[in-house]
Structure formats: structure tokens, C-alpha cells
Amino acid sequence: MRRTVPIRPLILLLMLLVAGSAQGGAALELAGRLTQGGLLIGRVAPGARVRLDGDTVRVAPDGRFVIGFGRDAPPAHMIEVTQPDGGIERHRLEVALRQYRIERVDGLPEKTVTLPPEYRARRARETSMVRKARAIISDRLDWEQGFILPARGRISGVYGSQRILNGKPRWPHYGLDVAAPTGTPVVAPAGGIVRLAEPDFLLEGGILVIDHGFGVSSTLMHLSRIDVAVGEEVKKGQQVGAIGATGRATGPHVDWRINWRAVRLDPGLVVDLPAGAGTRQTEAR
Ligand SMILES: [Zn+2]
Structure with missing residues (x-):
């Protein structure tokens, strides 16, 4: 059922x-x-x-x-x-099952659907850096303190949605997108230690991974600016960067992910979203 x-x-x-x-x-x-x-x-x-x-x-x-x-x-x-x-x-x-938004888009030029081969090695390297950052299991207890949205703005994308491009199911969207103008402050959703801070990943653009302890981490993507360094301790609500449209993004937004170890969780379930948020499908993925 x-x-x-x-x-x-x-x-x-x-x-x-x-x-x-x-x-x-x-x-x-x-x-x-x-x-x-x-x-x-x-x-x-x-x-x-x-x-x-x-x-x-x-x-x-x-x-x-x-x-x-x-x-x-x-x-x-x-x-x-x-x-x-x-x-x-x-x-x-x-565990209650959910239904996710599925969107079919056909007739797209093939090169926009498949990652060009010359990028595959770089993509593999970057993916492995993200995986390693998220795999750290520290004894911090920041996850006990709850989470806040990383930016003020419009909720433009939700967890779980999936596009089928030219008949090919894409990787589902695992983040909560908050859209706001480039330069809008991005804050730490909870306290922690910065485990990854890279300005220019292929898909994620400017990316931060913050370790909240016990395998819980936040990932913040498409940043135009990063204000913290790997190993730095951040407090909940502290500015860590700014919204941008770096990497693969069609408009300025921050894409916030939460992981528990390798398990991708829904950030929209741990914050109080404005009523009606996420009812419009995003253009900014
Ligand atoms: Zn997104």
C-alpha cells in the first residue's frame, strides 16, 4: 500500500x-x-x-x-x-512510504542528458571526495540541536522528485532548494566541523560538507562564495558562504542535503517549511 x-x-x-x-x-x-x-x-x-x-x-x-x-x-x-x-x-x-513527483521531459538534445565522457574522470574524483567527507562519523552531538534553513528565500525544489529525460530516469533530487539572489548569505543549518570546502565542482559548483556528528552531515551546493575552510568549527546559523548558480544550476539557489552516513534524508522533514512550500516543481536543480 x-x-x-x-x-x-x-x-x-x-x-x-x-x-x-x-x-x-x-x-x-x-x-x-x-x-x-x-x-x-x-x-x-x-x-x-x-x-x-x-x-x-x-x-x-x-x-x-x-x-x-x-x-x-x-x-x-x-x-x-x-x-x-x-x-x-x-x-x-x-516506515511510511511516500509518493514522489515524477516529471517526463522528451525531445531534449542528447548532450544535455548524458555527461560528456571527458568529464567522467573528474566527476568520479569529486563524487569520491563527497562520499569520504560524508563517511566521517565523529562524536559531535550537533544533530541533537535541530536544524534551520540555510538561507532565506523561496523553496524551489524538494526531496525525492525525479525527472525522466528522453525516457531515461535521472538520479532523483535529494535536496531542498532555496532560491534567492546570488550573494544571499548561506548559514550552517546546524553546528559542526567543515569536512569539504571546494569552490568549483562540476555539478555542485561551490560545495560545503558540514559534519554534525554520528554520521549526520549537511551538504550545501551551488555556492558563489565559501567563507570557511576544512577543519573549521561552525555554529548553527553562522554564515558559511553565499548563494550562487555555480555548477549545474539554472538559477541562483542553495541545494541543501542531509545525510545519515550514506543514507540521503529529506531536509524538508527536519525544518518548519512555509505553508505551500515545495508545491511548485523547481527549475533550479
Ligand atoms: Zn537542487
Whole structure:
């Protein structure tokens, strides 16, 4: 069964209560949107260990952790909590499925659809730099503090949408686009450490990757200016650059991505978007 998630749903708070746990309280709490693209913050007893679908999840000393589900995540998942006393509890999670906007465009000149071969080596190098920056799992806790939009402007593109050009499905759009004039300040959506700062990537243009800890990162793209350097610590709301139309962009905007490790999450689910935002499909991808 497919279910469309409304643009601005209520925050879903899940409290999974397990009878007979040590203090009689919740053995596992999860807050966030249990849906494709969703980021969830969990809590277990200090000292407990957590696995999601068999993979170990990093847990802070106070029992907090973060998980996320990708654009096309299947509905059924399992969280396993190993209590400090060795007892194991399993919790089934049902992730809500979403429907994404699909747009077909035909009759385009072929060279605008396929990356020219002379760019492939450069593209591979840049992709690997982004992947490495996002793969860093630090013990920062900036993800606990929530997120803000990286710029003021019009929401011109949303997560999950996909174009089919000349019959070829393109890589889906994983970002939240905020369009505003070139030079508009871009701020850090949450605190962290800058892991990548490059002025001129082929598709992304000026790009920043900020590590918020526990594998959660923000990527900011198409920047006309970058004001921070790799290794620098940034605060939530601090200006890190400016909006531009660098790389493959049809107009000035910032494309904001959120990752949990390699999983691409929906930034639109962790900020309060203006009503009606994202209902118009973007021209700026
Ligand atoms: Zn975009």
C-alpha cells in the first residue's frame, strides 16, 4: 500500500513502551518522522547498545542515537536494543512510504542528458571526495540541536522528485532548494566541523560538507562564495558562504542535503517549511 505524506504533517512522536524494562519506563523512545527520508532521534538506557536491521548504531553515553531512512527505504525494519544487563529487545518499525513527483521531459538534445565522457574522470574524483567527507562519523552531538534553513528565500525544489529525460530516469533530487539572489548569505543549518570546502565542482559548483556528528552531515551546493575552510568549527546559523548558480544550476539557489552516513534524508522533514512550500516543481536543480 502506498501512502502520500502531506507536505506539512504533524511531527510524529513515537513512544515504544516495553513492559518489564528495568525502571518500568520506556526502553526505546524515538522522535521524528517514521517515513521514507525521515531522521529520527532515539533514546535508550545509558549503556544500552542499538542495532538497526543488524547494523550497529552509535549510541551516546546518555543513550541518545540517530537513525534515518532513505528515499526508497522498504517499510519493514527492526531495531534491536541490548540492555546493559544483556537482555535483548526487538522493536519492529514500519516506515511510511511516500509518493514522489515524477516529471517526463522528451525531445531534449542528447548532450544535455548524458555527461560528456571527458568529464567522467573528474566527476568520479569529486563524487569520491563527497562520499569520504560524508563517511566521517565523529562524536559531535550537533544533530541533537535541530536544524534551520540555510538561507532565506523561496523553496524551489524538494526531496525525492525525479525527472525522466528522453525516457531515461535521472538520479532523483535529494535536496531542498532555496532560491534567492546570488550573494544571499548561506548559514550552517546546524553546528559542526567543515569536512569539504571546494569552490568549483562540476555539478555542485561551490560545495560545503558540514559534519554534525554520528554520521549526520549537511551538504550545501551551488555556492558563489565559501567563507570557511576544512577543519573549521561552525555554529548553527553562522554564515558559511553565499548563494550562487555555480555548477549545474539554472538559477541562483542553495541545494541543501542531509545525510545519515550514506543514507540521503529529506531536509524538508527536519525544518518548519512555509505553508505551500515545495508545491511548485523547481527549475533550479
Ligand atoms: Zn537542487
